[in-house]
Amino acid sequence: MHSNNFRKAAILVLSLTTMLIGGYELYLRHLGYTISFDDSESIFADKKRKIYLPKDDATVFIGSSRIKFDVNTELWRGLTGETPVQLANVGSSPIPVLKALAADSLFKGKLIIDVAEPLFFDLSGRSFERPQKCLDFSKNETPAQRFSFHINTLLESNFVFLDKDNFALSALLEYLPIPPRPGKLDFPKYPTEFGLMNFDRNSSMSNRFVDHDQKGVKMMQDIWMQLAAMGAKAPPTPEPVIDSFIRDVKLKTDQIIARGGQVAFLRPPSSGPLWKGEQMGFPRDKYWEKILTVTGCKGMHFADYPELNKMNCTEFSHLRQSDANVFTKKLVEVLSKEMGWKFKANNQ
Amino acid sequence: MVFNSYTFIVFFAVVLFVHNLPFKWTFKKVHLLLASYLFYAVWNPPFILLLLFSTFIDFQVGKNLSTEQNPTKRKWWLAASLVGNLGPLAYFKYGEFMLENFVSLSSLAGFDFHPAAPDIILPVGISFYTFQTLSYSLDMYNRKYAPEKSFLDFALFVTFFPQLVAGPIVRPDELIPQFKSPVKATLLQFNHGMFLLTLGLFMKVVLADSLLAGPADAVFSAGKDMNAIDAWMGVLAFSGQIFFDFGGYSTCAIGIALCLGFTIRDNFFYPYAAIGFSDFWRRWHITLSTWLRDYLYIPLGGNRKGIIRTYINVMLTMLIGGLWHGANWTFVVWGGLHGLYLAVEKYIQDKRKAHSHEPGPHPHLKPNFAHAMLTFFLVNITWVFFRAQDFTTAWSLLKSMFLFGNAKELVLNYLDILKVSVVITGMIIVHWQMRHKKVLTVAESKPWWSVGLVWTFLLVMLILSQESTSSFIYFQF
Numbered sequence: 001m002h003s004n005n006f007r008k009a010a011i012l013v014l015s016l017t018t019m020l021i022g023g024y025e026l027y028l029r030h031l032g033y034t035i036s037f038d039d040s041e042s043i044f045a046d047k048k049r050k051i052y053l054p055k056d057d058a059t060v061f062i063g064s065s066r067i068k069f070d071v072n073t074e075l076w077r078g079l080t081g082e083t084p085v086q087l088a089n090v091g092s093s094p095i096p097v098l099k100a101l102a103a104d105s106l107f108k109g110k111l112i113i114d115v116a117e118p119l120f121f122d123l124s125g126r127s128f129e130r131p132q133k134c135l136d137f138s139k140n141e142t143p144a145q146r147f148s149f150h151i152n153t154l155l156e157s158n159f160v161f162l163d164k165d166n167f168a169l170s171a172l173l174e175y176l177p178i179p180p181r182p183g184k185l186d187f188p189k190y191p192t193e194f195g196l197m198n199f200d201r202n203s204s205m206s207n208r209f210v211d212h213d214q215k216g217v218k219m220m221q222d223i224w225m226q227l228a229a230m231g232a233k234a235p236p237t238p239e240p241v242i243d244s245f246i247r248d249v250k251l252k253t254d255q256i257i258a259r260g261g262q263v264a265f266l267r268p269p270s271s272g273p274l275w276k277g278e279q280m281g282f283p284r285d286k287y288w289e290k291i292l293t294v295t296g297c298k299g300m301h302f303a304d305y306p307e308l309n310k311m312n313c314t315e316f317s318h319l320r321q322s323d324a325n326v327f328t329k330k331l332v333e334v335l336s337k338e339m340g341w342k343f344k345a346n347n348q
Numbered sequence: 349m350v351f352n353s354y355t356f357i358v359f360f361a362v363v364l365f366v367h368n369l370p371f372k373w374t375f376k377k378v379h380l381l382l383a384s385y386l387f388y389a390v391w392n393p394p395f396i397l398l399l400l401f402s403t404f405i406d407f408q409v410g411k412n413l414s415t416e417q418n419p420t421k422r423k424w425w426l427a428a429s430l431v432g433n434l435g436p437l438a439y440f441k442y443g444e445f446m447l448e449n450f451v452s453l454s455s456l457a458g459f460d461f462h463p464a465a466p467d468i469i470l471p472v473g474i475s476f477y478t479f480q481t482l483s484y485s486l487d488m489y490n491r492k493y494a495p496e497k498s499f500l501d502f503a504l505f506v507t508f509f510p511q512l513v514a515g516p517i518v519r520p521d522e523l524i525p526q527f528k529s530p531v532k533a534t535l536l537q538f539n540h541g542m543f544l545l546t547l548g549l550f551m552k553v554v555l556a557d558s559l560l561a562g563p564a565d566a567v568f569s570a571g572k573d574m575n576a577i578d579a580w581m582g583v584l585a586f587s588g589q590i591f592f593d594f595g596g597y598s599t600c601a602i603g604i605a606l607c608l609g610f611t612i613r614d615n616f617f618y619p620y621a622a623i624g625f626s627d628f629w630r631r632w633h634i635t636l637s638t639w640l641r642d643y644l645y646i647p648l649g650g651n652r653k654g655i656i657r658t659y660i661n662v663m664l665t666m667l668i669g670g671l672w673h674g675a676n677w678t679f680v681v682w683g684g685l686h687g688l689y690l691a692v693e694k695y696i697q698d699k700r701k702a703h704s705h706e707p708g709p710h711p712h713l714k715p716n717f718a719h720a721m722l723t724f725f726l727v728n729i730t731w732v733f734f735r736a737q738d739f740t741t742a743w744s745l746l747k748s749m750f751l752f753g754n755a756k757e758l759v760l761n762y763l764d765i766l767k768v769s770v771v772i773t774g775m776i777i778v779h780w781q782m783r784h785k786k787v788l789t790v791a792e793s794k795p796w797w798s799v800g801l802v803w804t805f806l807l808v809m810l811i812l813s814q815e816s817t818s819s820f821i822y823f824q825f
Contacts (some may be wrong), residue, residue, distance in 0.1 A: 005796040006539040012800030017807050024812075038814075142388035144349040144356075151354035161812075168814035170558050173763060181765075184758040 005115060018205040023160070027159045028167065033210065037156050038164045039090065039203075041137035042149040047201055048138045050085045051107050056344055058083040060101065060287035062094040063114020065195075065203060066125075066268040071112075071316035072328045074201035079332045081345035088202035093119050093127040095249070100135050108259045110329075110341065115283035115291065115299075116268050118231050123245060130184075153199070166192045179279070187223055191216030194315075203318075210320045220315035221272075228277045243294075250295040264339055265291055265299035266331065269308060274316035298339045307329060349599045351545075351817070352553050358719075359387065361603065367608055373530040377500055384509035395471040398436055405432035406481040413488040413539055414495040422489065427557060428483035433478045437633075441475065443468050444673030465511050473513030475672055481506050482511045484520045486635065486643050493521055501527040505679040510604040514597050516615040517635040523610070531609035542790055543803060544603025550806040553597030558813040559771050560589040563764040568735050572744065573755030579748035579759055583728050585768045586735045588775055591619065594633070614786075620727075621783035622777055623719045625689040628727065637670070640665050655698075662694070673734070682733040689726060717780060724776070759789055 024317075036042060061067050061081060073084035082092050087097050094113050101107045114120075118242055119127045156162045163169055174189040191213055193206035253263045267288055270278055284301075292299045302308040308330060311323050319327055335341040349356050362636075363383045367376055367562045389396050409429040416422050438446075447463060454461040483507075488495055496502045505524050513518075533541060567574070567582020598615035615635050622628035629637040643663040651658040663684070670683020736742035747753045760768075782790070791799050 006536055006543075006792075006799070008796040009800035009803060010539050010542065012797060013803045013807060016800070016804040017811070020808050021811055022802070040476075093568060142391050143393075144353060147358075148354040151358065155354075164814045167812075168558075169554065169809060169812045170562075172812070173767070176763065178762045178766065181758060181760075181762045183756075184761055186761050235815070 011107040011201075017172075018210055024167075025159055025161050030093075032158050033160050033163075033166075033192065034206075034256065035157060035160055035162045036166070037153075037199055037201075039195075039201065040164075041134050042141070042145065042152070043199075043201060044087065044089075044134040045138040047085050047087060047147075048049070048134075048151060050083060051087075051101065051109060053083055053085075053109065056082070056342065059083050059110040059112060060085040060107075061088055061112050061114065062097040062101070062210070063266075064092055064094070064116045065089040065118045066116045066270075066318060067112070067114035067266065068197075068201065068203040069205070070268040070324050070327050071205075071331065072226070072321070073198070073322045075325055076332065079329065079345060080343035084200060084202075084345055086178045088114055088201075088204075089130045091119065091127065092130045093122055094131075096128050096131040097137060098252050101223075102255040107256065107309075110262045111256060111346075112335075113125065113263065113265050115265050115288060116270075117278055117287055118228065121237065121242065121245070121282065121287065123237060123241065124234075127290050147348070157199070165190070165195070186346045188219060190223075191219065192321050194220060202287075204321050204324065205314075205318065207321065210314045217315050220317075221274075224274050224315065224317050225277075228274055228281075232277065233282060239286070243290075246290055246294045249291065255296055260319040262334060263295070263297045264341075264342060265295075265297055267299065267301040267303070268327070269302040269313055269319060270317050271311075271313040272316045274313075298329060300334045302327070349390050350547055351597065351604070352557075352624045354481050355390065359383070360607075364607060374500070376530070377527060378771045379506055380509075381500065381504045381507060384507040384512060387509035388507065391472055393468070398471055398475065399507060401436070401811050402477060403483050403503050404427060406485050406506070407487050407496070407502045409489040410495040410502075413485070414491075421442045426489045429482065430740060433485075437474055437478045438494055440468055440470050442671075442675045476515050476517055477506060477512060479636075479672075480517050482580060483517075483639065483643060487520060496520065496524055498525075498527075508610075510601040510608075510610075511612055514594070514600055514601075515633075515635055516601060516612055517639050518612060522613060522619050526610050531610045533607055533609040533639040537606050537609060541606030541608075543791065543799075544599050544788070546603075546803060546806050546810065548596045548599030548601075548603055548735070551592040551599060553596075553815045554806075554809045554813045555771055555775075556589045556592035557815040559767045560585045560592065561770065563760050563768050564589050564735070566710075566764070567745070568737075568741065570757070570759045571741070571755050572757055574748045574757040574759050575755065576748055576751050577765070578759040581734055581747050581765055583735075583745065584772045585751065585764075587724075587728050587731045588768070588772050589622075590731065590734070591775070593614070596615070608680060618684075620724050621720050621779035622723050622727075623716065624723055625686065625693050625726075628723060629686075629690075630668070636669070640669050662690050666690065676737075678733045678736055678739065681739075681742075685730045685733065689730075720780065721776075724804050751787060762767060 008077065011109060015149045026283060050058060059076070061071060061084065065088070068086060068090065071084070071086075073086055074081075076084045088094065089097075098111075099114065100158070101111065125236070152162075161167045171189065180186055191209060193209035195203050196206060197203045256263055265288075269275075284303075288299070291297075302311070308327060311319060311327070313319055332343070349359060363380070366379050371379075385396055385399075388399060389554055408427055409425050409432075412425045413422055414741075416425060429817030451461055451463065482497075485504075497506075498691065501524050504527055505518070505520055508518070508523065564582055564585035567578060568586065570582075595616040598712055602612045602614070613635065615633060617631040617634065622631050648661040648664060649657050650661060653661075664687075666683040667680055668683070670679045670681070670686070673679045673682070732742050732745050738743060748755055782796035
């Protein structure tokens, strides 16, 4: 092949690739999909850099998916006038991030810790993996990785197809009609619009998913119940171990408070059989109340507020967007009125 | 900086633009040198000093070796280069390993020694650039060619960014002469380079990261005995992953250099079509195996000192080659197994030769797919030790693979098995079909539209895979 022929091939490549990728993007937009960011280590690291904002300028959230779904960060920003720093991780314990914040002498800010008991009290280490990976990346991030993140953000902000969990090659392969392998426990791929994420790392379910995707909602309910059943089968953690764990949490929260920081615990809603199972598995007096008593921190439990208690998590574990707004407003109200937290917006 | 990152796309676009501006050649070389330092520094800036140290040492040692006539002093200069290059390598790469072994030995001897765990960061690519600069000093010692007079050209040889952190390990006489006169890629070279870059990224991002890394990681991190199918699929996935990862990097490096107008020799030549282990090492990580042959095996005596010494030399070379890959005894066993295979192969070949009634040269094996598959099978056994983090994992996996036990534990799902089966089957077919061919020669023999369609497929898959920042496996070596 002569250079002219290779040039023709190159022109064909550019034209076809633009058409195919452009067509894919237009197709996804036509189906109603919107921009969603990947929950990568890079975006976690980007948010973590904001923990050093002054105490009256930011609040850090740590925990699991519940706080990511249930606290609307944009609304939080509007209500408080401050920056929400979302450091929670899906399916994870807040403990690794709590430890990192406690050990960081420069962190002196406001901190809200999500208590989803099955994850908060999971001492197996499995729920530590994801946050630890994010923290390690954050610590070792190279200038090149940070630069790539900024370019990636620019691209992800403009292209729907750049959503690794849903539209990347590996995700597309999961749509192949391949039966589950007998004897191998596998969870199906989450529905596309179950976990949309914005640049604040705030996750949400689309209204289309909640209201119209009954199959998807049922799938998520089954997944949560299957996970809960697996947790229930595990041998119970002895009470002295739990007590020791809570004392360790106290040491961490004390370190932050001693530097002038503020810490509150938050129990977001869950519903249906999942909520019943969590009440049975983690009785409030032995877990939630004990955390507050031992640490001396204040907390907000959704069940204590009628307007939150009546909320229904469609797939049992997370609030729909409109309910997340109500929950966020209540949280700000409780923090400022009952716990005495000061927010920039209150002072203006 | 990794090739599969947005940072690199921006960096490479700027480098290409400046390289093609009508500046003086010296300016362009300074630009390439600074770009190479930047390429390295955006990973961990302080380690640039190590690179500079290695550059200065070998440039100076090369000069002195060329003028010094006293044999003893020449040996001292060579020793200075060896210490200057291998010293940092020993500290950064093998420091923790040596300490661990020292503690174990102390414990065996009854001493209770608990030193503080060192926290040593391995400078990326140190094994590669150390061997590259060391080859210059060794060639100077052997008076292979005249010393390089231009520090700029020498520094660029050491740091040339396409192959700086993971090879191919280039020899001074291959690269430095290319810096002597202005170089700019022709349109054909540029297109070839971009094609190779796309192919290399496809191998790394789509095949290694997106399709094979998951099953390989799941099996090697399972921490338990498992079903034989799962164990085999995990090992096959890794054998594909390591080839596509490292072969992909080398293909990218060659393509990037070609876009700038430079030629770098091949590092892989369809290794899984190898018939026997001598053939395998002529196809796998070619620049390392030739380095070890020229600077270790031959100086040890090669095959010139009798049959027993030949076997010992082969084994020593492969053991050191194993240790080069990583500071762990599992790598030594990997190298030892390859040494054993090579020794057995040589023994069989010598026996056949002795019993052959046919006159003439050594009777080669005819290219036989079954022999290639036997080689591939045995290579896979070695990958178990290469990938396993410890011997417990390796043994557990071998037991599972060869049904020594009744473990029925399932680790992979059907999709994983399908991915591994399709990619590995495709890989073997391509390697066998291409075992005597070069990809660019094949591309040139095809109509432009078919090359365009294949190239489009590679690029679209690359964009769709959205795996943009994972590091290359060989960076850790």
